């Protein structure tokens with residue numbers, strides 16, 4: 001192995017902050033989820049009312065989810081519903097679409113995926129239409145090093161557990177899957193991780209697309225450097241990103257917590 005192949009350390013192995021700015025409010029799980037919807041809508045990740053975020057806390061079979069019919073930008077904590085592992089609504093005042101099976105089957109297959117986020121952000125959808133994953137041309141793209149999957153054909157609407165299981169098998173355990181002619185699935189061990197991956201993949205795809213437009217070859221990054229940066233982004237940046245997103249979302253409209 002050459003020196004260039006050695007993984008450079010990153011994350012908490014290199015530096016742990018002595019203090020980080022808090023959200024400033026104690027959030028229930030439903031409140032945190034409502035904040036996540038509002039934030040991702042605010043940064044352009046959501047195609048109006050499409051898509052879901054599910055959160056299945058460790059050791060539970062039930063999961064929190066958004067209902068059918070409300071846009072991500074208008075959700076409040078009291079709109080959040082609870083479904084069981086087979087996608088039946090067990091609590092909440094609204095209904096949930098069969099598309100939720102993507103999430104129930106992913107949670108079932110992936111014990112590490114406690115939060116699953118799916119929607120159709122514009123630049124992800126653009127590269128998906130071109131049948132390509134984004135080239136990682138900037139250090140923040142290191143978040144997806146060896147953790148990207150492209151599902152290269154579209155098989156129509158996911159409306160059953162069986163169709164969802166097939167799709168989940170094709171995502172191959174990656175935390176970020178781009179679906180041809182459809183959108184993206186981001187997973188995380190925590191809400192912060194999944195939200196950070198979601199926000200970041202849209203920016204990564206936008207940058208990659210604009211680099212493609214120039215027709216020029218982007219500057220390469222060393223794999224060893226990217227590995228260290230990946231650890232820093234996951235261990236250090238995700239929680240801080242989430243706290244800031246939550247502070248700003250709550251400040252913009254406190255009714256998100258209702």
Ligand SMILES: [Zn+2]
Pocket residue numbers: 050051118119120182183
């Ligand atoms: Zn979708």
